[in-house]
Amino acid sequence: MPDAEGHPERSEIELGAVLSALADPLRRTVIRELLRAEDDVERTCTSFGLWESKSTRTHHFRVLRQAGLVRQVDRGNMRGVTLRRADLAARFPGLLELIAGER
Amino acid sequence: MPDAEGHPERSEIELGAVLSALADPLRRTVIRELLRAEDDVERTCTSFGLWESKSTRTHHFRVLRQAGLVRQVDRGNMRGVTLRRADLAARFPGLLELIAGER
DNA sequence: GCTTAGGTACGAATGTCTACGTACCTTCGA
DNA sequence: TCGAAGGTACGTAGACATTCGTACCTAAGC
Numbered sequence: 001m002p003d004a005e006g007h008p009e010r011s012e013i014e015l016g017a018v019l020s021a022l023a024d025p026l027r028r029t030v031i032r033e034l035l036r037a038e039d040d041v042e043r044t045c046t047s048f049g050l051w052e053s054k055s056t057r058t059h060h061f062r063v064l065r066q067a068g069l070v071r072q073v074d075r076g077n078m079r080g081v082t083l084r085r086a087d088l089a090a091r092f093p094g095l096l097e098l099i100a101g102e103r
Numbered sequence: 104m105p106d107a108e109g110h111p112e113r114s115e116i117e118l119g120a121v122l123s124a125l126a127d128p129l130r131r132t133v134i135r136e137l138l139r140a141e142d143d144v145e146r147t148c149t150s151f152g153l154w155e156s157k158s159t160r161t162h163h164f165r166v167l168r169q170a171g172l173v174r175q176v177d178r179g180n181m182r183g184v185t186l187r188r189a190d191l192a193a194r195f196p197g198l199l200e201l202i203a204g205e206r
Numbered sequence: 207g208c209t210t211a212g213g214t215a216c217g218a219a220t221g222t223c224t225a226c227g228t229a230c231c232t233t234c235g236a
Numbered sequence: 237t238c239g240a241a242g243g244t245a246c247g248t249a250g251a252c253a254t255t256c257g258t259a260c261c262t263a264a265g266c
Contacts, residue, residue, distance in 0.1 A: 015205050020126040024224085025119055046242065056225050058244060063223095077233040078242050094197025102118050127254090149212065159255055161214060166253095180263040181212050207266100214261075222253070231244075236237100 006066045010087040013068035018092065021067035026051065027060050028099060031069060034083035035100045042073070042080035109169045113190040116171035121195065124170035129154065130163050131202060134172060137186035138203045145176070145183035 008014075022028055030048050034041075045057055052060075061081065064070045068087065073080045088096055111117075125131055133151050137144075148160055164184065167173045171190065176183045191199055 015201070016126065016128055016131070019122050023119065023123040023126050026224095028119070044242070052224095053226055054243070055227075055245085059224075062244095075233090075242095079244095092201055094201060098118070098195055098197060147212070155254095156256055157213070158215085158257075162254075165214090178212095178263090182214095209264105209266085211264085212262090215259085217258090218256085220253100220255080222251105224249100224251075226248085226250105228247090229245085232242085234239105234241085236239085 006062070007071060008066070008068045010068075010084075010091060013087065013091050015092065017067040018069060018088075018095070021063050021069055022099065024060070024063075027064055027069075028102065030060070030064065031083065031096075031099050032102065034070070034081070035096060040082045040085055042082050044078050045081060109165070110174060111169070111171040113171075113187075113194060116190060116194050118195065120170040121172060121191075121198070124166050124172055125202065127163070127166075130167055130172075131205065133163070133167065134186065134199075134202050135205065137173070137184070138199060143185045143188060145185050147181050148184060 022031065033048055034043070037043075045061055061070070061072065061079075065072050068084060071082050071084050073082075085096065125134065136151055137146070140146075148164055164173070164175065164182075168175050171187060174185045174187050176185075188199065
């Protein structure tokens with residue numbers, strides 16, 4: 001279980017990193033998907049639609065994780081992905097609504 | 104007066120372009136400066152602090168303009184820079200507050 | 207007319223992002 | 237035990253971003 005780490009604390013989440021992460025349309029799609037689900041559902045990385053290759057996916061989820069947008073828990077076999085809804089709402093109020101409202 | 108154009112309409116302002124533009128700390132600084140001023144003050148490009156070279160500045164202001172964040176009017180000699188406050192507030196409510204609240 | 211200040215355009219160098227293949231790891235199910 | 241599924245790590249290739257220098261333009265002031 002290599003680096004399941006790289007999660008910043010709530011107070012360490014930086015606006016620049018968040019905006020950079022959200023600048024990519026693929027990553028915005030992932031966040032929008034997570035926002036659509038009511039509560040903080042845990043999803044697998046593959047469950048978001050099969051665009052791109054495995055390694056590319058890993059890359060994008062690492063960016064999201066390191067920026068503080070999602071949390072990934074190691075389930076051995078797989079990785080549970082959850083949106084850090086409360087942290088983001090507290091740190092950057094209005095941000096998630098902005099993403100949710102796209103398109 | 105080369106391309107003083109490249110301003111998207113309000114409805115054409117895309118979230119992706121806006122987020123990309125705001126991902127850069129220099130450009131966020133410019134927007135924050137503009138937000139600090141009460142009304143839609145027209146400022147020159149040079150008035151934001153003298154970081155970097157002239158051509159780099161031009162580049163960053165072009166990104167901001169093409170993303171729809173600022174408006175640049177040709178005053179012959181200089182270029183008046185204004186924040187597209189109303190357009191942004193209408194299209195992406197909460198966005199500007201997010202930028203203003205940084206740091 | 208000349209100079210200066212504020213800007214743009216273009217090209218080049220450098221750097222960062224994105225995407226991919228390959229190899230490898232871990233668990234679940236046959 | 238042997239796949240197969242879900243992921244990571246690493247290296248690499250191509251695309252895009254950032255920065256700069258240089259040349260050029262326009263209006264204002266002398």
